[in-house]
Amino acid sequence: MQYKSQAVAKPYFIAAIGLFIGQILFGLVLGLQYVLGDFLFPAIPFNVARMVHTNLLIVWLLFGFMGAAYYLIPEEAETELFSPKLALALFWIFLVAGALTIVGYLTVPYATLAQLTGNDLLATMGREFLEQPLPTKLGIVVVALAFLFNITMTVLKGRKTSIALVLLLGLWGLAVFFLFSFYNPANIVVDKFFWWWVVHLWVEGVWELILGAMLAFVLIKVTGVDREVIEKWLYVIVTLTLITGIIGTGHHYFWIGTPEYWQWWGSIFSALEPIPFFAMTVFAFNMVNRRRREHPNKAAVLWALGTGVMAFLGAGIWGFLHTLAPVNYYTHGTQITAAHGHMAFYGAYVMVNLTMISYAMPLLRGRAANSNKAQVFEMWSFWLMTVAMVFITLFLTAAGILQVWLQRVSDSPVPFMVGQDQVALFYWMREWAGVAFLIGLIVYVISFFVKGEEKAA
Amino acid sequence: MNEQNATAPQRAQGHRSDQPAPGQDLAVAAESLFLANLLLVPVLSFAVLFWLWRKHADAPPLARNHLKQTCYVSLWGGLILAVFTAAFLALGGLQWAWTWVLVIMYFTCVHSTLVICGMFGLARAMAGKPFRFPLIGPKLET
Numbered sequence: 001m002q003y004k005s006q007a008v009a010k011p012y013f014i015a016a017i018g019l020f021i022g023q024i025l026f027g028l029v030l031g032l033q034y035v036l037g038d039f040l041f042p043a044i045p046f047n048v049a050r051m052v053h054t055n056l057l058i059v060w061l062l063f064g065f066m067g068a069a070y071y072l073i074p075e076e077a078e079t080e081l082f083s084p085k086l087a088l089a090l091f092w093i094f095l096v097a098g099a100l101t102i103v104g105y106l107t108v109p110y111a112t113l114a115q116l117t118g119n120d121l122l123a124t125m126g127r128e129f130l131e132q133p134l135p136t137k138l139g140i141v142v143v144a145l146a147f148l149f150n151i152t153m154t155v156l157k158g159r160k161t162s163i164a165l166v167l168l169l170g171l172w173g174l175a176v177f178f179l180f181s182f183y184n185p186a187n188i189v190v191d192k193f194f195w196w197w198v199v200h201l202w203v204e205g206v207w208e209l210i211l212g213a214m215l216a217f218v219l220i221k222v223t224g225v226d227r228e229v230i231e232k233w234l235y236v237i238v239t240l241t242l243i244t245g246i247i248g249t250g251h252h253y254f255w256i257g258t259p260e261y262w263q264w265w266g267s268i269f270s271a272l273e274p275i276p277f278f279a280m281t282v283f284a285f286n287m288v289n290r291r292r293r294e295h296p297n298k299a300a301v302l303w304a305l306g307t308g309v310m311a312f313l314g315a316g317i318w319g320f321l322h323t324l325a326p327v328n329y330y331t332h333g334t335q336i337t338a339a340h341g342h343m344a345f346y347g348a349y350v351m352v353n354l355t356m357i358s359y360a361m362p363l364l365r366g367r368a369a370n371s372n373k374a375q376v377f378e379m380w381s382f383w384l385m386t387v388a389m390v391f392i393t394l395f396l397t398a399a400g401i402l403q404v405w406l407q408r409v410s411d412s413p414v415p416f417m418v419g420q421d422q423v424a425l426f427y428w429m430r431e432w433a434g435v436a437f438l439i440g441l442i443v444y445v446i447s448f449f450v451k452g453e454e455k456a457a
Numbered sequence: 458m459n460e461q462n463a464t465a466p467q468r469a470q471g472h473r474s475d476q477p478a479p480g481q482d483l484a485v486a487a488e489s490l491f492l493a494n495l496l497l498v499p500v501l502s503f504a505v506l507f508w509l510w511r512k513h514a515d516a517p518p519l520a521r522n523h524l525k526q527t528c529y530v531s532l533w534g535g536l537i538l539a540v541f542t543a544a545f546l547a548l549g550g551l552q553w554a555w556t557w558v559l560v561i562m563y564f565t566c567v568h569s570t571l572v573i574c575g576m577f578g579l580a581r582a583m584a585g586k587p588f589r590f591p592l593i594g595p596k597l598e599t
């Protein structure tokens with residue numbers, strides 16, 4: 001750690017991991033409710049557990065991004081953070097607001113929660129991923145703006161590198177597009193149209209810039225390859241992302257009541273979206289192949305390479321699988337979508353956060369890298385979680401193909417719930433893969449407490 | 458990475474980022490054509506790849522390595538993909554749900570494995586290093 005103020009990243013990373021555990025526990029609850037419908041009824045209904053699962057995911061990824069920015073920006077800008085105190089205050093505000101929201105989801109019926117929190121003043125609730133009550137949404141905006149102010153001021157007073165600028169662009173974009181969560185027109189077509197400006201333009205737009213910047217930063221550190229080489233790659237990735245991802249939004253406008261031309265625009269541009277992910281993978285492997293030093297933190301290198309591969313598989317391959325309008329006509333909103341959503345979120349954004357944490361945490365704890373023994377634990381957790389996620393994806397894909405056939409292709413289509421009964425075996429297998437995932441996550445947490453001979457920073 | 462796979466002269470070639478290794482352009486072309494054959498223009502890309510392999514019989518070892526690997530793996534990979542897919546379709550019939558479960562899962566998994574391996578190969582070619590495809594790549598000459 002080169003700058004004292006980078007230390008504020010630590011609580012962010014710890015909170016991220018804590019919420020990650022919560023997310024997975026609720027994932028397992030959901031998976032079980034898929035096959036044992038009464039499980040935890042009426043205490044935790046499926047829709048509530050689902051909301052907790054997905055919202056915890058988003059919130060912990062945001063904690064991870066913020067921690068990453070607080071770690072990365074001072075080092076890139078070569079100056080202390082503008083205000084470490086502000087960063088710490090925001091941490092507590094965000095954590096408390098997040099926790100209260102989850103408690104609200106779990107203890108108060110959603111409709112009552114909406115009433116209590118002023119949804120009648122400005123109706124924003126009730127939409128997937130954007131379920132947060134109005135005060136939470138406002139809190140997110142305040143925290144995001146203060147956070148952006150803090151890191152932007154840091155960059156302004158220090159060195160301006162491409163990595164820092166790309167990261168800033170991504171984070172500003174994240175905040176700006178979140179503003180569309182306040183826009184909730186009565187016309188459901190228009191509503192959905194702009195809902196995707198948050199969801200799609202996040203994961204297939206501005207978050208990809210954050211991903212690229214974080215990966216580039218860690219790769220410079222662990223490979224020692226020249227900054228110019230890495231920056232050139234980063235420019236290419238950013239350009240490809242924006243060219244394909246923005247109009248690629250159209251792959252969500254096939255069947256929601258939007259004009260038909262979106263079937264062309266959406267298919268063509270989103271079919272190109274795998275290209276930036278492709279570039280990222282080749283980039284990561286190329287840098288490691290050209291490395292000029294053996295960094296003692298082997299686990300961080302593994303996470304970085306894993307991010308490349310799994311993001312390409314989850315977003316690139318599993319995204320392409322259902323992105324052409326004639327295919328999506330059959331697969332829209334099936335388990336194929338869930339399969340893709342799981343692998344893409346895990347491969348890209350979970351893994352890049354774990355890459356950053358893997359690289360930065362030892363330094364934040366005063367050593368260049370963890371002991372070999374601790375790294376062995378961490379690498380085991382990498383393989384357990386990653387292989388488990390591959391299996392979750394495969395089981396959901398199989399369930400999805402069967403579901404499409406039974407409900408939408410067959411000459412005698414069956415109703416939704418009849419189809420669900422017939423694919424239950426795959427849901428059981430998904431649940432077991434989820435248990436393996438949880439075991440991997442437990443090993444991951446344990447790796448932080450494994451002692452052994454450490455290398456000094 | 459697969460340092461142990463490299464032959465002595467290849468390892469000695471080094472991979473300084475400022476100067477391309479001898480044969481690196483051809484190596485990169487080979488891996489790119491391999492990927493194009495899988496992703497963009499099947500068959501045609503392979504035809505060009507095969508022609509390059511034949512034409513550059515005495516190219517530097519790095520280029521020969523990548524040309525040979527990609528040609529072999531295109532052939533074997535293509536064969537495994539096509540034969541089993543065709544077999545599943547023939548045996549299961551088009552009217553059976555499980556045929557499609559099997560065929561789509563099989564094709565997606567094998568195809569994306571080949572693509573990922575090609576990306577590893579491309580990254581190694583761009584770093585001026587030799588590569589052996591796992592499992593079905595021919596042994597490296599020493």
Ligand code: HEM
Pocket residue numbers: 128203204251252270271273274311314315316318319320321322323324328331332333334337340341342344345348349
């Ligand atoms: C890391 C990047 C990505 C993430 C995290 C991600 C995640 C998701 C999620 C969670 C959904 C479900 C949304 C919902 O309806 O609730 C979704 C839908 C979709 N994604 Fe992605 N995605 C990514 C990249 C891509 C890419 C690159 C493509 C295309 C090549 C793609 C194609 C699609 C399509 C077509 C749908 C709509 C599925 C349907 O009609 O039901 N995604 N994505």
Ligand code: HEM
Pocket residue numbers: 024026027028030031034050053054057337338341342345346347350430431433434435437438
């Ligand atoms: C123990 C492992 C996990 C299990 C059993 C699990 C289970 C589930 C279930 C049952 C749903 C609801 C699907 C539906 O409504 O049809 C869901 C949704 C979702 N989960 Fe997970 N999950 C797990 C881990 C994860 C992980 C690690 C991530 C992210 C990396 C994740 C991201 C998501 C997302 C994005 C959705 C919304 C998908 C969509 O809209 O299509 N889950 N999960």
Ligand SMILES: [Fe+2]
Pocket residue numbers: 200204248249251252
């Ligand atoms: Fe999208």
